[in-house]
Amino acid sequence: MHQKTQLQAETIRLISGTNTRKCMKCGKCTASCPAFAEMDISPHKFVSMVEHGEIDKLMASKSIWKCMSCFACVERCPRGVEPASIIEAVRQTVIRKQNNNYLRPENIPELLDPKIPQQALVSAFRKYSK
Numbered sequence: 001m002h003q004k005t006q007l008q009a010e011t012i013r014l015i016s017g018t019n020t021r022k023c024m025k026c027g028k029c030t031a032s033c034p035a036f037a038e039m040d041i042s043p044h045k046f047v048s049m050v051e052h053g054e055i056d057k058l059m060a061s062k063s064i065w066k067c068m069s070c071f072a073c074v075e076r077c078p079r080g081v082e083p084a085s086i087i088e089a090v091r092q093t094v095i096r097k098q099n100n101n102y103l104r105p106e107n108i109p110e111l112l113d114p115k116i117p118q119q120a121l122v123s124a125f126r127k128y129s130k
């Protein structure tokens, strides 16, 4: 693997606190993912692409914006790999690279629906702000 891609993959493992090498490619994470149909790269494939250093493709993927941070994949993974944390790490890397928050606190009140669960708001902040 090229040194740059190796470093990128190692950084994603570090940020996510997850060891992608433990993945046994069982696909349980993808089978339990409610956003799977919307994703261009499924959760188990996401893990395997980090393992192969394909971070640029992951950073350009739709999946990082489709993941709802529900952690169903984390619950189901028999190896403690945490695909959600890996997706989050790639998403954060993209946002930091853009150096620009997608969602700003001052925009929140006008977007707010009182019926939105607080968990969804926290998830949105994690997803769209650095």
Ligand code: SF4
Pocket: 029, 032, 033, 034, 035, 036, 043, 066, 067, 068, 069, 070, 071, 072, 073, 074, 083, 084, 087
């Ligand atoms: S955290 Fe993301 S990848 Fe994992 S099951 Fe939920 S939507 Fe799918």
Ligand code: SF4
Pocket: 022, 023, 024, 025, 026, 027, 028, 029, 030, 043, 044, 047, 076, 077, 078, 079, 080, 081, 082, 083
């Ligand atoms: S559930 Fe865990 S071990 Fe199975 S494919 Fe997904 S990340 Fe890999």
